[in-house]
Every structure is written in C-alpha cells, then in structure tokens.
Amino acid sequence: MKPELNLSIKNKETVQRTKNNIIKNLLFSQKITPYVMVSPFIILFLVFFLYPLLSTINMSFYKILPGESTFIGLENYKRLWNPDFFLALKNSAVYTLWTLVVLIPIPLLFSVFLNSHHLPGKEIFRSALFMPILTSVIVGGVIFKLMFAQSDTALINSIITKLGFNSHEWLMEKGSGMFMMVMLASWRWLGVNILYFLSGLQNIPKELYEAADIDGANKMKKFFLITVPLLRPVTVYVTTISIFAGFRMFEESYALWQGQSPSNIGLTVVGYIYRQGFQFNDMGFGAAIGVVLLIIVLTVNLIQLKYTGAFKKED
Incomplete structure (x- = not known):
C-alpha cells in the first residue's frame, strides 16, 4: 500500500474517532444532557402552549372577520361588561364550588374504605368507580338527559311520582340544571379522584397507625390526626386541578342543552367563548x-395555593 493512501486512511479514521468522541461527550455531558432530556417538553410547551397563548392575547386586541382583521385596542375587553358574561362567570364559579364540595371529601372517604384490608371485593369496586371516566361525556350526557327527561315516564320522574311527589322539569330550571351538571361531573370524575387519594394513602407509613393504636386512638382520631394531614399534598393537587376543570367546563353543559339552555341557565365561560368565537364568528x-378566564383561574388557584401552604418549604 502506498504511504500516501495509508496516511489518508489513518487521517479519516482519526477524524471519525474525533467526531464520535465529540458526540459521546455531548450526549453524556452533565451540562448538556439535562437540556437534551427536557427538550421534548420544552418544544411541546412552546408549540402547544406558549405560542397559542401569545396568539390569543394578540387576537384579543383585534376585530377579526373572515379574511380581515382590524386593531381595536381594548374594545373587546370593554365589551365584557355585559350581563351574559357575568352570568356565565357566575354559573362557572357556582359549578366549580359545588364540584369542590362533592369531589374532594367524598372521594377521600371512599378511598379510605377502599384502602381497608377488611373490605371484600375492593378491586371490583375500584374498577366500577373508575369506569365512568372511560365513557364519553356526550354519551353520559345523553343518558342523563333520558333519565331526567320532562315526561312522567322518564326514570327519575317515574320514581318520584311513585313516592308521592310531582314530576319535575329538570332541564328547565336553574337549580335543577346546576344539580344535573354537578351530578354528571361527579359521576364522571369520582373514580379518578379516588385513585389520587388511594395513591396518597398507600404512601402513609403503617407504623403511624400502629403507634396510634398503642396510644388508644380510635378510627376517627386516626383519620383526622394522621390521614387528613398527611394527605394534604394530594388534597392541594386535587383542589388545584378541580378549580381548573370547573372553570373550563363545557362538555357537560353542551351535552345537556346543546348550547341552548333556557334563560342561559347552563351557560359557562367556555360556552360563552364557543358562542362568540364560533357561532357568531367574533374570534377577537x-x-x-x-x-x-385565564387570569381569573390563575388568580383563584394562586390564592388557594397560598392559603393551603403549598408555597411553604418543608422542614
């Protein structure tokens, strides 16, 4: 082999080894590797959250019609001072409050029972309570509409008439309409919150309960002095996501009324966005x-996190 050819091959091998070493050093570098690992999340965050958020803020200062957009400053925000928006905000706030009242204490109690070693067939109960989340909310809404229909032969009306009460128009009145939305949400999300609390219960050391038994504590004292305090992180998390879910609720209302509830008893803030943006083509x-809505939800959650101590550092 000619010396020039041999030297060329060695140079190529040296260059290739250098490239491999550079790539290896980059991939296993303590400074660069963390950024490589989190880059998928950063890219998804930028593309699917930050960019849409900035675009939405920008759109809010424009009057957008098909094929044209006109800058109008704060006019869209001034238009928010109207009865429909305040009614939608009130409905969303009341709905969120009721879901918090239902979907935090009840799943907590259910999870305590399902975590007990003395409950037979608890795996069956866990599966049955989780099943509704696998069902489409539209399907669930249709079923609830049929159950609570206005006719006397509907399931719920037939039951209450047999008990001696008058039949009720469930979807036509404000109180019963809110009751149905909260009931549909509770049926759907109860099992998910139970799983959250179950995961928290299984992380509580059993030695604490054994020590409480030695001290003579009954079940009520163990629940309020051990279970509830140690489940605080899970409770704060469930409360936070429940507030977000409550204010962004749209599917339950739409499934029950298809966006046309009497006197807007089922109008929510997200439903109002849908009506103005898509039905009336007023995207701005x-x-x-x-x-x-984003500002309101963030403010409510920040206040909630502050007063629940979520921002305090653990000792």
Whole structure:
C-alpha cells in the first residue's frame, strides 16, 4: 500500500474517532444532557402552549372577520361588561364550588374504605368507580338527559311520582340544571379522584397507625390526626386541578342543552367563548374572554395555593 493512501486512511479514521468522541461527550455531558432530556417538553410547551397563548392575547386586541382583521385596542375587553358574561362567570364559579364540595371529601372517604384490608371485593369496586371516566361525556350526557327527561315516564320522574311527589322539569330550571351538571361531573370524575387519594394513602407509613393504636386512638382520631394531614399534598393537587376543570367546563353543559339552555341557565365561560368565537364568528372577542378566564383561574388557584401552604418549604 502506498504511504500516501495509508496516511489518508489513518487521517479519516482519526477524524471519525474525533467526531464520535465529540458526540459521546455531548450526549453524556452533565451540562448538556439535562437540556437534551427536557427538550421534548420544552418544544411541546412552546408549540402547544406558549405560542397559542401569545396568539390569543394578540387576537384579543383585534376585530377579526373572515379574511380581515382590524386593531381595536381594548374594545373587546370593554365589551365584557355585559350581563351574559357575568352570568356565565357566575354559573362557572357556582359549578366549580359545588364540584369542590362533592369531589374532594367524598372521594377521600371512599378511598379510605377502599384502602381497608377488611373490605371484600375492593378491586371490583375500584374498577366500577373508575369506569365512568372511560365513557364519553356526550354519551353520559345523553343518558342523563333520558333519565331526567320532562315526561312522567322518564326514570327519575317515574320514581318520584311513585313516592308521592310531582314530576319535575329538570332541564328547565336553574337549580335543577346546576344539580344535573354537578351530578354528571361527579359521576364522571369520582373514580379518578379516588385513585389520587388511594395513591396518597398507600404512601402513609403503617407504623403511624400502629403507634396510634398503642396510644388508644380510635378510627376517627386516626383519620383526622394522621390521614387528613398527611394527605394534604394530594388534597392541594386535587383542589388545584378541580378549580381548573370547573372553570373550563363545557362538555357537560353542551351535552345537556346543546348550547341552548333556557334563560342561559347552563351557560359557562367556555360556552360563552364557543358562542362568540364560533357561532357568531367574533374570534377577537372570544380571545378576550379566554384571556380574562385565564387570569381569573390563575388568580383563584394562586390564592388557594397560598392559603393551603403549598408555597411553604418543608422542614
């Protein structure tokens, strides 16, 4: 082999080894590797959250019509001062409050029972309670509409008439309409919250309960002095996601009324966004509603996190 050819091959091998070493050092570098590992999340965050958020904020300052957009400043935000928006905000707030009342204490109690070693067939109960989340909310809404229909032959009305009460128009009145939305949400999300609390219960050391038994504590004292305090992180998490879910609720209302509830008893903020942005083709006003909703939800959750001690460092 000619010396020039041999030298060329060695140079190529040296260059290739250098490239491999550089790539290896980059991949296993303590400074670069963490950024490589989190880059998928950063990319998804930028593409599917930050960019849409900035676009929505920008749209809220425009009057957008098919094929044209006009800058109008704060006019869309001034239009928010109207009865429909305040009614939608009130309905969403009341709905969120009721879901918190139902979907935190009840799943907590259910999880305590399902975590007991003395409950037979608890795996069956866990599966049955989790099944509704696998069902489409539209399907669930249709079933609830049939159960609570206005006719006397509907399931719920037939039961209450046999008990001596008058039949009720469940979807036509404000109180019963809210009751149905909360009931549909509770049926759907109860099992998920139970799983959250179950995971927290299984992380509580059993030695604490054994020590409490030695001290003579009954079940009620163990629940309030051990279970509830040690489940605080899970409770804060469930409360936070429940507030977000409550204010962004749309499917339950739409499944029951298809966006046309009497006297807007089922109108929510997200439903108002849908009505203005898609039905009335006023995307700029819909974007302004969305921005205000984001600010409200963030404010409520920050207050909630502050007063529940979520920002305090653990000792």
